[in-house]
Amino acid sequence: MGIPEEIRKVPRPKNTVVVENKEEGPKHYAVRERAGINYVPGGNPQPVNGKVIGYIYEGRFVEAAERPGTNGPASRSYGSSALARRESRDILDDLMDSMDIEFAVMAYAAALLKVVKPGIKGKRMSTEYARTFVGEWYPGLNLSKNAMTLLYKQIGMDDRIRSVFAGKRLSRMAAGGHLIIDGMLKEDNSSINDLSGFTFKSRVKGIRDISIIYAYDLERREIVCSEVFPGGYIDAAAYSRFVRDNNITKGILITDKGFPPSQLDREFKERPDLHFLTPLKRNDTRIRSNAMMEFTGVLENTESKVLYKKVRIKGGRYLYSFKDPRKELQEDLAYLQRVGKGKDFDNAEHARRKEDFGTIVFLSDQDLTPEQAYSCYSDRWEIELVFRYFKSDLDIRSTDVQDDYAVIGEEFVNTISSTITCRLLRLMKEKGLLKKESFGDVMDDLSGVWRRTDAPDVLPDREDGYWVHPFEYAMDSMVALGLCSGEMYSEKVAKKAAAKASEKVKRPRGRPRKNPVEPDAPKRPRGRPRKNPPAEDKPKRPRGRPRKNAP
DSSP states (O other): OOOOHHHHTSOOOSSEEEEEOSSOSTTSEEEEEEEEEEOOTTSOOEEEEEEEEEEEETTEEEEOOOOTTTTOOSEEEOHHHHHHHHTTHHHHHHHHTTSOHHHHHHHHHHHHHHHHSTTOOGGGHHHHHHHBTHHHHSTTOOOOHHHHHHHHHHHHHOHHHHHHHHHHHHHTSOTTOOEEEEEEEEEOOOSSSSSOBOOHHHHHHTOOEEEEEEEEETTTTEEEEEEEEETTOOHHHHHHHHHHHTTOOEEEEEOOTTOOGGGGHHHHHHOTEEEEEEEOOTTOHHHHHTTTTSOOEEOTTSTTOOEEEEEEOTTSOEEEEEEOHHHHHHHHHHHHHHHTTTOOOOHHHHHHHHTTTTEEEEEESSOOOHHHHHHHHHHHHHHHHHHHHHHTTSOOSBOSOOSHHHHHHHHHHHHHHHHHHHHHHHHHHHTTTTTTSOHHHHHHHHHTOEEETTSOSSOOBTTSSOEESOOHHHHHHHHHTTSSBSOOHHHHHHHHHHHHHHHSOOOOSSOOOSSOOOTTSOOOOSSOOOSSOOOTTSOOOOSSOOOSSOO
C-alpha cells in the first residue's frame, strides 16, 4: 500500500521523501532526506535515502528531535554525594589496587549511595545512582538488583580481594598508632546461608545473627577492615581467625567482660606488638586483693573528673581501675528505680553496691598510662555509637541478601560505608554542625542541594548560577564543609545591614526646629525674657517691699 496522497501533499523540506514505518503511532510516516543517487549500469539511477529528519503527523511536518533524557538529567542531587566522595578518594584507590577496576568502581559507588541514601536496598540502587551526582562522576555502571547481588557474591567468593584491601588500609596507619579490635552482632534470619545462627542473647528473642569483627584506627577514628563470622561462632576463635586472615600484627584487642585472653596466647606470642585490654567482672578477686577501689589520682582531660588507679600484678600484667562520678549517679538512680518497683529497700545492700557504681577495672599486658587506657575504653563506646548509627540510621540492621558469599560481600561494602560515615561524623563535629542538628539532618539538608550537570567540575561558588533550589541553611552547611566557596548567610545579612547603616546619616532625635539657631550665635539666657527690661544705667531697687510710711 502506497503513501496516501494527503500525506504526500503536506509541505515538507525539499529533497526529502516520505516512508511508511511498520509500527503505528506518531512516527508511522517518517520523512527522510535524499543522501545521494546510486547509478546502476544499464538502468535508471536509484535514489539513496538518508537519515530521518522528521515525521508527518496531524496534517503537518514535525522536525525530528532527541528523545527526552537522552543525555541524562539536567540536574542531580549534589551536596551529600560531593561530601562523601571528597572524603573517601583514597578508598577508591585501594579498591582499584585490590580488584578489577569495574568491580572496584561499582563497590565504591554502592558504598557512596549507602551513605547518601540511608536504608537503600539493592532494588533501589540504580534509581539513586541516576538521581545523584554519583551517576555523573561514575557513568556507565550497572547497579540493578541482580548486578548488585552478583557483585556481592563475587567479592565474597574471593578472600584474596578482601585480604589485599585490608592490607592497604592497615598500611595507612600512622607509626605508633593503636588499632582497636572489637565485634558486633547483626540480625540475619536467613534459613539459606550457614552464617546465620543463634547466639546466647539472640536465642531468647528468637532471632538469628551473624558476627562481625572489625578493626578501628584509634588515631584516625575510623574503621579499617572487618570480617563476617557465623552468629554462633565463639569469640576466641573469631578473634584468632580475624587476626590471622587480615595479618594484623599490632593493636589492642578490646573484648567484653569475662573473655579470657589466654585463649589467644598463640597470637600474642607470634605478634609482640599485639596486646589486649579486657574489662574484669566486678566480683573478680584481683580487684579486692589489689585494693583497686582505693583511687590514687584524677584524670584531668575528662569532663566528669574520672578517678583512677594503676597497679602492676604478678606475671607482668597491669590493672587499671576508673570511677566516673556521672556514671555512678546514673547507676545509683537506676538501682533505686528497680527497688521502687515492689522490691524492699536494703540499706546495707545498697551501700555495698554503691561502692561499685560507676567503676570499671581493666586487665592488660601493656604498660599504658591511665590516660591511654581510659582513652581506649571511652573510644570503644564511641565506636558503639558509630555502629548504632551503622545499624539504625543507615538502616542496615539486617542483611539484604541470602547467599553466604553475598552476605560476606555486602558486609565488605557496608564496612566501606561505615568508614566514610566515621569520617563525615568527625568532620561535622570539627565544623560545629552537630551542635544543633543530628548527622542525619545535616545529610538530608545536603541531599536537597541540587546542581546542574553542565556545571564545570571545579570547586563551585555559592553564587555561580548553577545551583537548583539552593536553600540558604543548606548552602551554609556547604560553605562550612568547604564544598563551595562564598559567604555564610548570616555574614551576608550583617554586611548588608552595615552597608545600609553607613549610607544613611542618622537624623537627630526630636522634631526639627522651625527657626534653627545659628551655630556661632551666643546662647540665650535661661528663662522667659522680661516684657519691660530695666534700663542698664538705672540703679537697682533694694531688696524687699518698701515701707508704707517712710521716714
